[in-house]
Structures are given as C-alpha cells and as structure tokens.
Amino acid sequence: MILVVCAFLAWAVGWTLNLTLARDGVAETRAAQITVPVIFGVTVLIMWELIVRGLQVPGVILPPPSAVARAFVQNGNVLWVDFVQTILKGALSGYLIGCGAGFIAGIFAAKSDFLRRGLLPVGNFAAALPIVGTAPILVMWFGFDWQSKAAVVTVMVFFPMLVNTVAGLAEPTAMQRDLMHTYAASPRQSLEKLDLPAAMPFVFNGLKISTTLALIGAIVAEFFGSPTVGMGFRISTSVGQLALDMVWAEIVVAALAGTAFFGLVSLAERIVTFWHPSQRS
Amino acid sequence: MKTLLAILTVVGAIMVIWYAAAVPMNMGTAISEAQRAGVEVTPPEAQVRRDMSGTSLTLKNLGLISATWELKRPRLPAPHQVAIELWDTTAMKKVNSKRSLIYHGWVTLSATLLGFAFGTGLGILLAVGIVHSKVMDMSVMPWAIVSQTIPIIALAPMIIVVLYSIGIQGIIPKAIISAYLSFFPVVVGMVKGLRSPDAMQTDLMHTYSASQAETFWKLRLPSSLPYLFASLKVGIAASLVGAIVGELPTGAVSGLGARLLAGSYYGQTVQIWSALFAAAILASVLVGIVGLLERGLLRRMGLSR
Structure with a gap:
C-alpha cells in the first residue's frame, strides 16, 4: 500500500516538475521540450513499477518494467x-522491394492520364484494405x-507508395512545365530535374507511412506460421507460456526498431528535400 | 464517365492477370487430378513433373487450362470461384449459421465499432486536454507521435491472453485492440484540427470577449472537423485490422480473422480468399460511411470543398 502511495507521490512530483518547466519563457527552449516528455515517460514507468509491486499484480498479467528490463x-x-x-530479413527486404515497385509503377502511371x-481510385481503395489478411x-505460397x-x-507498402508517387508527380504547375519546355528539355530531363524533385516530399510521405506498415506486416505474418525464430513467433509462443516479460521485451525491440526506422527515413527526407518549407525552420 | 472507364479498365486488367496467374499456379494440382481421373497428361510421371515449373507444365497440357479454374483446393482460386463462395456464404446461408460470412462479419464488425467508438471518444478528449493545457501538450504529444511509428499491434496477442486469464473474453479484448489502434491517429489529427484556426480568427473571438468554452464550441470544434474526419477514416480501417488480428492468437471460432486462420490450417484457399474479400468490402463500406458523413456534415456547415 505504501508503494502505491509512493507511486502517486512520484506522479505529483513529476507533474509539478513539468508544470514548472512548461511556464512561459522556459517552455520554448529546446532543453525543456526534450526534458518534459522524458520526465513524463519516466514518471509513468515509476508508477507502473510501484503499483505493480504494491498491489502484487501477478507477473502473468503485468510484469513490472524492471522484470522487462531484466x-x-x-x-x-x-x-x-x-x-x-x-526486421532485417522480413520487413526491410519487403520494404525495399515494395517501395521500389510502387515508386516505379507510380512513375509509369503518372505518364498517362488514363492510367x-x-x-488512383483502385490504389486508394487497396491502401485502406486490411491487407495483413493476405498473410x-x-x-x-512462399513457405x-x-x-x-x-x-x-511488399503487398502492404506497394499501394501507399504508388498513390503518393502519383500524387507527387502531379505537383509541378503548368508554369513550371512550360519553363522546362522553353528550355527545350527532353522528357527525361524534365522528369529528372522537375518532376522527381517536386514529387520527393510526397514520396517520403509514402516511405514514412510504409515503415510502420512494414513492421506490422512482418510481425503479424508470423502469427500465421514461421520458423522457430522471429518476433511475431516469439510473441505468440511467449504469450502461450505466460512469459509476459519476454513479450514486453520483444515489444520494446519492436518500438525501438520502428522509431529508428522512421527516424532514418526522416533523416534522409531532411537531406533530400532540404528546400521544402516544412524542413526549413 | 472517363474516370469510370479508366477504373473499369484497370479492374479488368487485374482480372485478366489474375486468371492468367491462376493457370501456372494451379497446373500441378490440375494435372494430378486429371491423371487420377484417367486423362492422358504429359509427362505422365509425377516425379518428373515435380521438377518442372508451372509455365512449362502449362505449355505441355494446354487442354487442362480450364480445369485450373475449377479446382476444389487451388493454390490461387479464380475470381469467379471466390465470387461464388462469397455469394454462397452470404446470400444462401441463414444469417445466424456458423458458415455464414455475414455472421462472422458481424462478430468482427461489432468489436470494430465498439472499439472505434471508445478509441475515438478518448482520443478526442485527450486532444481537447492537449490543446488547453500546455503541460499536457508538452508531455503527451511527443509520445502520441512516436506511437505512430511503432507496430503497437504486436501487443494484440498479449492483451487477449491477459484479459482471458482475468476472466474477460468475447468482444471486449478485441474492442480494446481496435480502440487503441484508432486512438492515436484521432489524437494527432484532432490536435492539429483544434489548432487550425489562425491568429486572426482567435483574435476575433477575443474581440467578442468570448470565453474559452465559447471559443472552443464556436470556433475550434467546428474548424477541427475536416481534420477529425481524415483521421476517422484512418482510424476505422485500423480498428478493423485490429479486430481481425485480435481474433488470431486465441484461435477464436467466429469472426473474419478466425475464418482466415481456419482456412490456412485446413488449406481451404477459397475460404481464405472469400474472408479476405469480405474484410475488404467491410473496410471500404466503413470508410465509405465515414466519407458520406463527412460530406453531409461539412456541406451543412458550409465547409465542403
């Protein structure tokens, strides 16, 4: 019971700390913007630990963070x-193939108004479907x-990528196209110098959406059958053995991998589309 | 009109590719069945056939092409087989029969809708809190954004089993998964929406000496609706995926996810495909309903584009 009281005390301390940090004048600094969410996260972890221990919640229902860390x-x-x-074999290879295919198909589709x-409607329709069901x-088919x-x-990321590429390639205005025409640019040149750069913000939007989809696809597909290795396999078997600390550890890995993957793509976006207003601070 | 023609062309092309792909994929099975029925096939030895690709088998047995579209357990069922199965399991079965897809669809749909309602409600509440409290904004918002990049669906099996062990089962666990999948998109979209009024508009409200509550009801909430609907469309699709995935780990006996799983255990490919299409139709109907609501509501508010 004391531990539970301590948990709420920790909450009060964390929240007061954040309240002081969120005052005008301090809140705008970069340090505060990083510290406040970190304090919040740490407070939640401390509360979780103390409440689980204080109420003696069995480890098969909710293990404390310390057990997960162990x-x-x-x-x-x-x-x-x-x-x-x-991640590396399943998600990443599928991501590369699917995004590559979606991008190339998008370039070809954008060439013809009819296509x-x-x-676009078919792609939008397919992008909203529960494609994990194809698992x-x-x-x-593939073992x-x-x-x-x-x-x-590959199937999951193809359509978001296709739709975004096509939308991006429609971005240049008639003025810009006319200018390329005035320069006597060949179709190839105007694709390289005008259309593709203009499409990049959209392409990266597709790439970013696809990072999460790729991890979801790779993990959920393992629920339908996998060799005796893999995150989805480990999650479903550990749940069966009630080894929930292991499940949470896999979820931590999935979270870290997802954030890192997304972060890498955002970094690439910042480098490639440095000219775009959303990247200039 | 032109758009309709274009869509039909694309759909037609997909159908043609589908039928064409079904031939080499199913040829091996078709040949074995034909041989058992006493038809001459080339080459006659099963051993030799095993090492040949589907395409070369097809070229040697052109007469069996139509048979590849009529198999009982094909590797890739032809579109009409899926369509017939869909028709049989929806229109021809009683609604409360265990073999009716409408029954299974309803099991999944009820969990989806319950979870979606909860997730959206909580998401909107949290967004309102975030917009009105700076400290909540600074502490919670980064985590809500980060949560979009992680595959939280991996939590699904654990939630089902843990809730089962404390005696909660049935629709609630699936609804919880649906709820948290739709929760974060709604939070992020709604915060963006509630912040969308520009300084001019908030200044005007200030000039009218409107209270914070009045500003909220008369300015912020109405102008957030386009953003809300955009995230509702994402959220309801995610909810459906959540409910389907929530049916996998416990070996549930009813629901579209259960149909997928049972089909993959027993090699009933036609059943898998029909469950998949039922899920696809359900998803598009749900997104379509949200879209209609959006159109109707935004038009009445004079916000339609």
Whole structure:
C-alpha cells in the first residue's frame, strides 16, 4: 500500500516538475521540450513499477518494467536473432522491394492520364484494405521462412507508395512545365530535374507511412506460421507460456526498431528535400 | 464517365492477370487430378513433373487450362470461384449459421465499432486536454507521435491472453485492440484540427470577449472537423485490422480473422480468399460511411470543398 502511495507521490512530483518547466519563457527552449516528455515517460514507468509491486499484480498479467528490463538483458541473443529474422530479413527486404515497385509503377502511371484516373481510385481503395489478411495466403505460397513475410510487406507498402508517387508527380504547375519546355528539355530531363524533385516530399510521405506498415506486416505474418525464430513467433509462443516479460521485451525491440526506422527515413527526407518549407525552420 | 472507364479498365486488367496467374499456379494440382481421373497428361510421371515449373507444365497440357479454374483446393482460386463462395456464404446461408460470412462479419464488425467508438471518444478528449493545457501538450504529444511509428499491434496477442486469464473474453479484448489502434491517429489529427484556426480568427473571438468554452464550441470544434474526419477514416480501417488480428492468437471460432486462420490450417484457399474479400468490402463500406458523413456534415456547415 505504501508503494502505491509512493507511486502517486512520484506522479505529483513529476507533474509539478513539468508544470514548472512548461511556464512561459522556459517552455520554448529546446532543453525543456526534450526534458518534459522524458520526465513524463519516466514518471509513468515509476508508477507502473510501484503499483505493480504494491498491489502484487501477478507477473502473468503485468510484469513490472524492471522484470522487462531484466528479460531484455538476459535474452539479448534471442532478441537479436529475432530482430535479424523479422526486421532485417522480413520487413526491410519487403520494404525495399515494395517501395521500389510502387515508386516505379507510380512513375509509369503518372505518364498517362488514363492510367492515373484508373489506378488512383483502385490504389486508394487497396491502401485502406486490411491487407495483413493476405498473410495466410502468402505464407502458403512462399513457405514459413522470411520470404513470405517479405511478400506480405511488399503487398502492404506497394499501394501507399504508388498513390503518393502519383500524387507527387502531379505537383509541378503548368508554369513550371512550360519553363522546362522553353528550355527545350527532353522528357527525361524534365522528369529528372522537375518532376522527381517536386514529387520527393510526397514520396517520403509514402516511405514514412510504409515503415510502420512494414513492421506490422512482418510481425503479424508470423502469427500465421514461421520458423522457430522471429518476433511475431516469439510473441505468440511467449504469450502461450505466460512469459509476459519476454513479450514486453520483444515489444520494446519492436518500438525501438520502428522509431529508428522512421527516424532514418526522416533523416534522409531532411537531406533530400532540404528546400521544402516544412524542413526549413 | 472517363474516370469510370479508366477504373473499369484497370479492374479488368487485374482480372485478366489474375486468371492468367491462376493457370501456372494451379497446373500441378490440375494435372494430378486429371491423371487420377484417367486423362492422358504429359509427362505422365509425377516425379518428373515435380521438377518442372508451372509455365512449362502449362505449355505441355494446354487442354487442362480450364480445369485450373475449377479446382476444389487451388493454390490461387479464380475470381469467379471466390465470387461464388462469397455469394454462397452470404446470400444462401441463414444469417445466424456458423458458415455464414455475414455472421462472422458481424462478430468482427461489432468489436470494430465498439472499439472505434471508445478509441475515438478518448482520443478526442485527450486532444481537447492537449490543446488547453500546455503541460499536457508538452508531455503527451511527443509520445502520441512516436506511437505512430511503432507496430503497437504486436501487443494484440498479449492483451487477449491477459484479459482471458482475468476472466474477460468475447468482444471486449478485441474492442480494446481496435480502440487503441484508432486512438492515436484521432489524437494527432484532432490536435492539429483544434489548432487550425489562425491568429486572426482567435483574435476575433477575443474581440467578442468570448470565453474559452465559447471559443472552443464556436470556433475550434467546428474548424477541427475536416481534420477529425481524415483521421476517422484512418482510424476505422485500423480498428478493423485490429479486430481481425485480435481474433488470431486465441484461435477464436467466429469472426473474419478466425475464418482466415481456419482456412490456412485446413488449406481451404477459397475460404481464405472469400474472408479476405469480405474484410475488404467491410473496410471500404466503413470508410465509405465515414466519407458520406463527412460530406453531409461539412456541406451543412458550409465547409465542403
């Protein structure tokens, strides 16, 4: 019971600290903008730990963060192997194939008005579908190993990428196209110098949406069958063994991988589309 | 009119590719079945056939092409097989029958809608809090944004099992997964929307000496609606995925996810495809309803584009 009281005390301390940091004048500094969410996160973790211990919640319902951290450290090897299997082999290869295919298909679709009119509604329709449902079919076709996961990811990221590329290539105005015409630019040159750069903000939007989709696809596809390695496999078997600390450790890995993946793509976006207003501060 | 023609062309092309792809993929099975039925096939030895690709088998057995579209357990069912299965399991079965897709669809849909309502409601509340409290904005908003980049759906199996172990089962666990999947998109979209009035408009409200509540009801909330609807469309699609994935880990017996799983256990490909299309139709109907609401509401408010 004391621990539970301590938890609310910790909450009060954290919140007061944040209240002082969020005052006018301090809140605008970069340091405050980083510290405040960090304090909030730490407070939540402390409360979680104290309440779970204080109320003696069984580990099979909710393990305290310390147990998760221990599982994370002790099973480092297993987590790494799962990471390689699911993220590097399954998600990343599917991401590259799917985004590449969507991008190239988008360039071709944007060339013809007829194709664009036909493909955009179909692509938008497909992008909103529960495509993870294709996982059992693709597992049946490509086997249990990472190839089937890469296939699921490819299908999932293809349509968002296609739609965004086509939307981006429609971005240059008639004025800009006329200017390229005045310069006597060949179609190839105007694609390279005008259309593609103008499309990049949209392309990166598609790439960013696809990072999350890729991880979701790779993990969920493993629920339909996988070799005895992989994050989705580990999650479903550990849940079966009620080893919830291990499940949470895998979720931490998934969260870190997702954030890092997204961060890398955003970094690339900043480098490539440095000229875009949203990137200039 | 031109757009309709273009869409039909694209859909037609997909159908043609689908039928064409079904031939080499199913040829192996079709040949084996034909041989068992006593038809001459080339080459007659199953051993030799195993090492040949679907395409070369097709070229040697052109007479069997139509058979590849009529198999019982094809690797890739032809579109009409899926359509027939869909028709059989929706219109021809009683609604409360275990084999009716409408029954399974309703199981999934009810979890989706319950979760979506909860997720959206909480999301809007949190967004209102974030817009009105600077400290909440600074503490919670970064986490809400980060949560968009992580595959939180990985939590689904755990939620189901944990809730089951404390005695909650049925629709609630699935609804919780649906709720948290729709929660974060709504928070992010709604915060953007509530912040969308520019300084001129808030100044005008200030000039009218409007209270904070009045500014909220008369300015912020109405101008947030376009943003809200954009995230509702994302949210309801995510809710449906959540409900479907929520049916996988416990081996649920009803629901579209359960149909997918059962189909993949027993190799019933036609059943998988029809469940997949049922989910697709459901998703597009749900997104379509949200879109209609959006159009109607925004038009009445004079905000339609």
